[in-house]
Amino acid sequence: MGTHDPGNMGTGVPASEQISCAKEDPQVYCPEETGSTKDVQVTDCKSPEDSRPQKETDCCNPEDSGQLMASYEGKAMGYQVPPFGWRICLAHEFTEKRKPFQANNVSLSNMIKHIGMGLRYLQWWYRKTQVEKKTPFIDMINSVPLRQIYGCPLGGIGGGTITRGWRGQFCRWQLNPGMYQHRTVIADQFTVCLRREGQTVYQQVLSLERPSVLRTWNWGLCGYFAFYHALYPRAWTVYQLPGQNVTLTCRQITPILPHDYQDSSLPVGVFVWDVENEGDEALDVSIMFSMRNGLGGGDDAPGGLWNEPFCLERSGETVRGLLLHHPTLPNPYTMAVAARVTADTTVTHITAFDPDSTGQQVWQDLLQDGQLDSPTGQSTPTQKGVGIAGAVCVSSKLRPRGQCRLEFSLAWDMPRIMFGAKGQVHYRRYTRFFGQDGDAAPALSHYALCRYAEWEERISAWQSPVLDDRSLPAWYKSALFNELYFLADGGTVWLEVLEDSLPEELGRNMCHLRPTLRDYGRFGYLEGQEYRMYNTYDVHFYASFALIMLWPKLELSLQYDMALATLREDLTRRRYLMSGVMAPVKRRNVIPHDIGDPDDEPWLRVNAYLIHDTADWKDLNLKFVLQVYRDYYLTGDQNFLKDMWPVCLAVMESEMKFDKDHDGLIENGGYADQTYDGWVTTGPSAYCGGLWLAAVAVMVQMAALCGAQDIQDKFSSILSRGQEAYERLLWNGRYYNYDSSSRPQSRSVMSDQCAGQWFLKACGLGEGDTEVFPTQHVVRALQTIFELNVQAFAGGAMGAVNGMQPHGVPDKSSVQSDEVWVGVVYGLAATMIQELLPSGFCLWVIVISSTCWELLEGKDSTASIYPVEMALQRVPS
Helix, strand or coil: CCCCCHHHHCCCCCHHHCCCCCCCCHHHCCCCCCCCCCCCCCCCCCCHHHCCCCCCCCCCCHHHHHHHHCCCCCCCCCCCCCCCCEEEECCCCCCCCCCCCCHHHCCHHHHHHCHHHHHHHHHHHHHHHHHCCCCCCCCCCCCCCCCCCEEEEECCCCCCEEEEECCCCEEEEECCCCCCEECCCCCCEEEEEEEECCEEEEEEECCCCCCCCCCCCCCCCCHHHEEEEEECCEEEEEEEECCCCEEEEEEEECCCCCCCCCHHHCCEEEEEEEEEECCCCCEEEEEEEEEECCCCCCCCCCCCCEEEEEEEEECCEEEEEEEEEECCCCCCEEEEEEEEECCCEEEEEEEEECCCCCCHHHHHHHHHHCCCCCCCCCCCCCCCCCCCEEEEEEEEEECCCCEEEEEEEEEEECCEECCCCCCCCEEECCHHHHCCCCCCHHHHHHHHHHHHHHHHHHHHHHHHHHHCCCCCCHHHHHHHHHCCHHHHHCCCEEECCCHHHCCHHHHCCCCCHHHHHHHHCEEECEEECCEEEECCHHHHHHHHHHHHHHCHHHHHHHHHHHHHHHHCCEEEEEECCCCCCEEEEECCCCCCCCCECCCCCCCCCCCCCCCCCHHHCCCHHHHHHHHHHHHHHHHCCHHHHHHHHHHHHHHHHHHHHHCCCCCCCCCEEEECCCCCCCCCEEECCHHHHHHHHHHHHHHHHHHHHCCCHHHHHHHHHHHHHHHHHHHHHHECCCCECCCCCCCHHHHCEECCCCHHHHHHHHCCCCCHHHCCCCHHHHHHHHHHHHHHHHHCCHHHCCCCCCEECCCCCECCCCCCCCCCCHHHHHHHHHHHHHCCCCCHHHHHHHHHHCCHHHHHHCCCECCCCHHHHHHHHCCCC
16 A cells, blocks of 8 residues: 555556555654553553443443554454454554663662672673673663564464564564564565456555565555454454455464463464455455565574475365475574465465565566466575575455455474573474474474364353453453463473483482473473573462463473472582672572573573572572462362472471571561562561461461371461461551561561462462461551552552552662562452452452553563452352
8 A cells, every 4th residue: 555656666556546545654653662462451541440340341442442543544343353352553653652671760879789789790791792602691781672563472382482563563583492583574474466357456565664675565554544453362453455445354373272282382373364345346365475584684694595385285175385494503493384275265376585685576476467476396595695585375256245265374393492502402392293303384384274263262262251251341351361472472482301301319209290291391481581581480479370270281390390490409609690699509409590591501500590599588489389289279189299298398498497586487688588689678577478477377288188297287386486476576557567677668568468368368278267367467458558559659550569658658769669560460459359358349450450551561571460360260259
């Protein structure tokens, strides 16, 4: 769409039939904001009084879809686009500009406190990047630019992901495990061609871009007549083609299927194009899917890339397409762009073209007859520094007032992977079903195109009970599913575990460790795409509800891996950045902070995090015990509980040393020795003390289940003494004090102070005979948190601030006390629901809906709203 220089574009379409975009050129939009499809709400974040649960509303109403759809001028609503999800007009521009968190965002007082850490970090960063030629696990020098462009990712769990932006661009790639490339590949596009009476009347790249390459292509789609809609693991893009009486609906499908441990692992995505002819003339319609071999970066530079066509027929179904072979070591792969052949469609291709040229050959080929030439044979391997791309086209006839369907798939086969250390070879989970030889791309394409309808039925069966629940607000329905993208796009790996790779001496007391890892593989996801540590355990505590509720075997596998790592030690000494102290990497019988860095050798070398020595952190061991019992409670797996019991005993024994005065309550060490790793805690504290008491209570229950009466008595005694000390030292009549230091900040109101009670209630404990924290104290503390941390912070429109002083001023004693952490807010909301506060349903809606803005501004991370979903499932109707 758009009027361009005919000599330059060569469209062959008469100027009178071309439609100009009447608005300002959308290409001027160069967003700097952060965001992704986890930033989900159908409605704008309104004031608290507007956020109460209401009857179901039409999210397509401008009042509900807010400013994100305000630019949309089309009338088409697309083919079977659902009413709930995250919707945005392709012409939308975000007005608020955002930049990464940088040093100038830190107060002078906090900067002075961290001068030593900053200097040590700079020395470490220089050595890592300039000497070792590695990328830092957290790079504070080269932050990824914040761009609010991302949409639903393609690809199942653990096979790599490709993120397609909400404007249609292929813009974020995680093919090498855990390592991201933020690059929009211009050649990766869909193009539509319409023909009437044997003549091409319209040919348009479905992209708002105006690039300097492929200049003969017709770029600059008018975004005012198109919108994007995300409801992960599906997404829809609707294009109304003004002047053509044609509407295109592209439906993107990824096999993310709860309780499925086969198809959910597949590195595939499907694009189903439903084309509606609203006119009285017959049409020939073609959709061309072009794709570059590689990303056009350093991995392509050595050359040797080549493409070839393929055709695979099985069980009466035929799939045709192109294989894009990318043999660059250490992780070679083959990409497959394919289409399904039906009685009503014709599939053609062009094997190779130069993606850095003007693109005239491809454009004219499609323009001539709506099809591509389909040469036979493979392309010549590329020379050094030369790019190569290919394209697949599906064509069909479209009756007046008729509709047709064109089906594409994108698959990638990287079966054998090595992490950054290049020390061990691993095989991805999907190779169990499609082989390890690197020739599975055609079979993956065929399988995806033949199975996607079944996947959609299963997705609908999973999502419909929530979407059809009229008591739930629209933003919640969207958030519940859209935030799940991180389970696949969190640098995620899902690996096969070889029998001989597990240490016999460590695993002998865990009888079901080997069967679990053998049958369900090994799972890892990053703390965040820019916090490159697998299975960071202190934050997995908040995110794990999605995994245990949807893929419980993966959660148990992760727990077995964590148990194995706990029993190991690595006495290699290193300098920790915050304190400057030299200490071992990992001590035995303490939970590791993380399972390792994908740029190193995760699982073999754990604890990539080196800001603090986490062997002395107070929360990690406790979170393991609580999650073990939670996982047992939800699965009923007694074998798992028996295997974990000795490990729980070991970590609790390690934790005992932090109770220095033997009053049954642990003390923090006067530094940031817990997940809030920039927030100093001294003596007994609300957060760690509460987690401790909850873990001790859980140990009492596990001891009873395991028939260990003496251990049950021991922990019952500790619990009784600890409860008395906790109430005496921390309860002030309104809430539990942050800690027991003499600093003014010790009386800060911490939003996370009830984390222990949250987990107890999630495990069916914490009330009646198993009450640990007095119910009236918990309720009063939650009311205080809501009054101060929520309503008195940012006008009640940002969620719950981590720390608030009792007189209503945010605690700015650290870089983290005046932040809002989404996972913490979800846990807080779940606790409110569990405690059935007066008007509690309204309270949690306000807390979480106000957090939508924090989500919009946040980085990609493990935050999940599933703790709220679990709490809701247990609320009496």
